[in-house]
Amino acid sequence: MTQSFRLENIGMINRNKKLSFKFNGKVYYGYEGDTLASALIANGVHLIGRSFKYHRPRGFFGAGVDEPYAIVQLYRNGETEPNIKATEQELFEGLEAKSVNCWPSVNFDVGAINNFLRIFLPAGFYYKTFMWPKSFWYKIYEPFIRKAAGLGVASIKHDKERYEHKYEYCDLLITGSGPSGLASAYAAAKNGAKVILAEDKSRFGGTLLTSEVNIGNQSGKEWAESVISELKEMPNVTIKNRSQVFGYYDHNMLVMSERISDHLPQTKKFHPKQRLWYIRAKEVLISSGSIERPIVFGNNDTPGVMLSSAAKEYLKIYGVLVGKNPLIFTNNDSGYETAIEFQKNGINPIILDTRKDPKSELVDEAKNLGINIKFSYVVVAAQGYKKVKSADIAKISEDKEQLGTVESVKCDCICVSGFWTPTIHLASQSGNKTKFKEDIDAFVPGTSKQNETTLGAANGTYTLEETLKSSFETGHKLSKEITKNDNKISFPNVIEKKSTVHDKFWCVPLPKGKNYKRFLDFQNDVAVSDIEIALKEGYRSIEHVKRYTTLGMATDQGKTSNLNGLQLVSKIENKVVPAVGHTTFRPPYTPVSIGAIVGREVGKHSKPTRKSPMHSWHEKNNAVFVDAGVWLRPRYYKQGDENLFEGSKREAKNVRTNVGVCDVTTLGKIDIKGPDAAELLNRVYTNAWLKLPVGKARYGVMLREDGIVMDDGTTTRISENHYHMTTTTAQAANVLSHLEYYLQLVWPELNVNVVSTTEQWAGAAIAGPKSRNLLQKLFPKSDVSNEGLPFMGYMEGDLFGVKARIFRISFSGELAYEINVESDNGNFMWEKIIEVGQEFKIQPYGTEALSTLRIEMGHVAGSELDGRTIPYDNSLEGLLSKKKDFIGKRSLTRKAFISEDRQKIVGVIPLDKKTSIPEGSHLVKDSSAPLPNPKLGYISASCWSVEHDNPFSLAIVKDGKNMIGKKLFVMSPLKNKVIPVEIVSSHYVDPKGERVRS
Amino acid sequence: MLHIKCPHCGMRSQNEFSYGGDASVKRPELGKEVTDQEWDDFVYNRKSLRGKHWELWQHLSGCRQWIKIERDTATHEIFNTLKANEEIS
Numbered sequence A: 001m002t003q004s005f006r007l008e009n010i011g012m013i014n015r016n017k018k019l020s021f022k023f024n025g026k027v028y029y030g031y032e033g034d035t036l037a038s039a040l041i042a043n044g045v046h047l048i049g050r051s052f053k054y055h056r057p058r059g060f061f062g063a064g065v066d067e068p069y070a071i072v073q074l075y076r077n078g079e080t081e082p083n084i085k086a087t088e089q090e091l092f093e094g095l096e097a098k099s100v101n102c103w104p105s106v107n108f109d110v111g112a113i114n115n116f117l118r119i120f121l122p123a124g125f126y127y128k129t130f131m132w133p134k135s136f137w138y139k140i141y142e143p144f145i146r147k148a149a150g151l152g153v154a155s156i157k158h159d160k161e162r163y164e165h166k167y168e169y170c171d172l173l174i175t176g177s178g179p180s181g182l183a184s185a186y187a188a189a190k191n192g193a194k195v196i197l198a199e200d201k202s203r204f205g206g207t208l209l210t211s212e213v214n215i216g217n218q219s220g221k222e223w224a225e226s227v228i229s230e231l232k233e234m235p236n237v238t239i240k241n242r243s244q245v246f247g248y249y250d251h252n253m254l255v256m257s258e259r260i261s262d263h264l265p266q267t268k269k270f271h272p273k274q275r276l277w278y279i280r281a282k283e284v285l286i287s288s289g290s291i292e293r294p295i296v297f298g299n300n301d302t303p304g305v306m307l308s309s310a311a312k313e314y315l316k317i318y319g320v321l322v323g324k325n326p327l328i329f330t331n332n333d334s335g336y337e338t339a340i341e342f343q344k345n346g347i348n349p350i351i352l353d354t355r356k357d358p359k360s361e362l363v364d365e366a367k368n369l370g371i372n373i374k375f376s377y378v379v380v381a382a383q384g385y386k387k388v389k390s391a392d393i394a395k396i397s398e399d400k401e402q403l404g405t406v407e408s409v410k411c412d413c414i415c416v417s418g419f420w421t422p423t424i425h426l427a428s429q430s431g432n433k434t435k436f437k438e439d440i441d442a443f444v445p446g447t448s449k450q451n452e453t454t455l456g457a458a459n460g461t462y463t464l465e466e467t468l469k470s471s472f473e474t475g476h477k478l479s480k481e482i483t484k485n486d487n488k489i490s491f492p493n494v495i496e497k498k499s500t501v502h503d504k505f506w507c508v509p510l511p512k513g514k515n516y517k518r519f520l521d522f523q524n525d526v527a528v529s530d531i532e533i534a535l536k537e538g539y540r541s542i543e544h545v546k547r548y549t550t551l552g553m554a555t556d557q558g559k560t561s562n563l564n565g566l567q568l569v570s571k572i573e574n575k576v577v578p579a580v581g582h583t584t585f586r587p588p589y590t591p592v593s594i595g596a597i598v599g600r601e602v603g604k605h606s607k608p609t610r611k612s613p614m615h616s617w618h619e620k621n622n623a624v625f626v627d628a629g630v631w632l633r634p635r636y637y638k639q640g641d642e643n644l645f646e647g648s649k650r651e652a653k654n655v656r657t658n659v660g661v662c663d664v665t666t667l668g669k670i671d672i673k674g675p676d677a678a679e680l681l682n683r684v685y686t687n688a689w690l691k692l693p694v695g696k697a698r699y700g701v702m703l704r705e706d707g708i709v710m711d712d713g714t715t716t717r718i719s720e721n722h723y724h725m726t727t728t729t730a731q732a733a734n735v736l737s738h739l740e741y742y743l744q745l746v747w748p749e750l751n752v753n754v755v756s757t758t759e760q761w762a763g764a765a766i767a768g769p770k771s772r773n774l775l776q777k778l779f780p781k782s783d784v785s786n787e788g789l790p791f792m793g794y795m796e797g798d799l800f801g802v803k804a805r806i807f808r809i810s811f812s813g814e815l816a817y818e819i820n821v822e823s824d825n826g827n828f829m830w831e832k833i834i835e836v837g838q839e840f841k842i843q844p845y846g847t848e849a850l851s852t853l854r855i856e857m858g859h860v861a862g863s864e865l866d867g868r869t870i871p872y873d874n875s876l877e878g879l880l881s882k883k884k885d886f887i888g889k890r891s892l893t894r895k896a897f898i899s900e901d902r903q904k905i906v907g908v909i910p911l912d913k914k915t916s917i918p919e920g921s922h923l924v925k926d927s928s929a930p931l932p933n934p935k936l937g938y939i940s941a942s943c944w945s946v947e948h949d950n951p952f953s954l955a956i957v958k959d960g961k962n963m964i965g966k967k968l969f970v971m972s973p974l975k976n977k978v979i980p981v982e983i984v985s986s987h988y989v990d991p992k993g994e995r996v997r998s
Numbered sequence B: 001m002l003h004i005k006c007p008h009c010g011m012r013s014q015n016e017f018s019y020g021g022d023a024s025v026k027r028p029e030l031g032k033e034v035t036d037q038e039w040d041d042f043v044y045n046r047k048s049l050r051g052k053h054w055e056l057w058q059h060l061s062g063c064r065q066w067i068k069i070e071r072d073t074a075t076h077e078i079f080n081t082l083k084a085n086e087e088i089s
């Protein structure tokens, strides 16, 4: 295939590097520096897809970010990505792309029948047409729409690419490297300000690359290149191409997506594919330019109809002709620039100008070049199905209402210019209330809301000289305020062709007897007639019209359609455009890949992983790990091919018969110091703390102010004014914040300091009847007898030269101790315990055995303290001091909390003593009662009791105190189980608590 | 993302802080008799203001101090920040 639309001597592509690519399976060639769009047009390919609703043929409309049509499915390095704009995707060797939204193929598309049935598919067709009969929706409409609609297919494979996030601060962030961006960046950089200049395209310079202008005796392109190369050398300047600033958030935080590798066949080693920048800027200069507006006429969506500025860009940047027989349709001077470029390259265009007799340098130049210009002429309709073949044109009356005789002219493209719309998205996102500028028929930013200033065409300034002048000044002024430098720059001499006023004409009337579709929104197929219907049906607010018709709701967010939509509504409603107002601009300005938003925080990197100092020992000893919050904890230590049930049962049984050791490093630890430490504990915990002696530990429960249990744990008095608090693993961070809240805000008079020491201490619990024998061997110099270290006692000891803290506390109901050493000595401690414990048949146990042991002794934990239960529910009411006030006490007198049949914790055993009870099951009185079967309570935790060798569960049941001995049913609809059970005491092992004190 | 001036650390990003609710709520003194209504007002009842609002934040990933911030709930503009022991004027 030859590139028959490529010119020889024009463009900025690298002709030395030829690239091959595939579109819809067919091989084509282009050059380095092409976009997929320019390369396809060079090959004469104009049919690229089908429209969303009517499946009409779609070609190219723009040359960049504003493109509504040319959306493809991209294939790169074994991955696929939907919703890629061919006008933005740079060509690389081996690129593959396919059309979307067509089935079975772009040339024969079944959905195109919608086009011929379109009388049935007007505005609101989703709401109306598919409403009846209801069964049709599931069987016929929905499957059909699902198959036919959509803008590509998302990959369901794991994305191998890496995406990164970066946080940056700067003095000035400048969004766009056209004339205003370059001038302001240059002035600010010369003043020493820290500048970030972002350009969404691969080439810097914006319109300077395609305009016939002269700045300081250089062409616009040369001037842009010299400014950029100077900026690149400056250490205070960061310039980024392929980087779109897409969102303006609170407090001058902007987010930019940098496409680092999308233009390469594959991502380089150690490089990310994309990077998301969070930029906090002192000042933001919005230099995003403007986008050309279409003029609305019949069949204006036919491939070959495109923006005149796009035609110029394809020609001057890519050396590509969008047609060899072009028709230029314009209401202003910009169309002439495109026509002149065609003429200079040996192509004879025809200009249709809606104006009667415009006088300007550009018009004169076109006349002098001998270009065929028809004044007061319009395109009535494009003809041709998959590509423009001719245009129906006619003279238009002065009042723009009457068309003359319709003639046909042959052409292969129609380049439209309906004047320019400032790109105000970022300004609007910042909170700026926009204002309507009468002379350009468009909205421009109003008073700044945050620290943003809009420059140049984005601010409705369309002459180069004025743009450069105000941009130099703004860049200089804002940077001076920040850096206090005052380096003046001499303003270059600017030569540009003067334009005259545009014609506020935007929509060609229909000729008599013709019913051409005239499209406003090209991506969502919204035509003039759809807006007319919406208004006829009573929609008035532009926000409602938008949602009913889907105008501007496609992925291009109406970049080319919004203003013409507003013009139409204002015309029908007989209002001025500003009275209609515009819809809200929301980020992102352009689609951003999900990968970039997520960044590195995927899979196991979605949260940090915390490991105890003994982790590698656990690994070496076949621990099977479980996530406990952000911690990794051994669930059980696998022996041979035993499973979780067998392994945890073995471990728990060994604790009850011999001795076990468990890594409890993850428990939250808070160091509390100060003369008022006891008073703080007395207010935070529900029980009394003022008289706890030094060297003693106490179990405590803390509440939230609403009376709900927040956490439990033991706190030990290390010395007079020094306490060591433990919290559950899950609540450690919340408890610390809770204490800080009361100390800093509520009771600042208390002289206490709190600090987390969770990571400073490694902890090992040793539990079982032989634990004291083991302890004696570990601490031969200490008296660890029942008298020397009684239950809830504390002492310090010497563990083979390592300083250790020894607590006599128990979570398992057995005689048990907890040893803490500094984290660095954790592994030493663990290995010593295992080594010395051999003669007592010690085994390590994991969280599953830990659970079993605590459940069968009726000790509450996270599954009972779930943020819904009060002390009474957990049988902790004995810990509520009557003598003193504490956090949450007042709430415990609430009516629901003191009701006679209040829920309470109980034990549950299956009658057959065999069937395991699923956690989360409901307890009911009658298993065959009609639904909804009244629920009496729920199973909070289940285990296999190693003491009794049968299943045992804890449950929180209504009127629990009177339920002991009752027979109920456990129901688990999820597991389809109904189990007859008996309610027993929650203390299933050693109810008198003798073992812990033995 | 908000940019918050911690009175101890200076300007920091919102993701270093956690929100702590209405700063004007005062906890009844310990041991003091309060009516159900007073207690409910302290624990549950909050105004959902549009506009200027004094609120508590904790500089969780910084100095860990609780601070008071006067913020516009509609525009997110921050007018003032105070240390925990400074009274709202």
Ligand SMILES: [Zn+2]
Pocket (backbone or CB within 6 Å): B006, B007, B008, B009, B010, B059, B062, B063, B064, B065
């Ligand atoms: Zn701070």
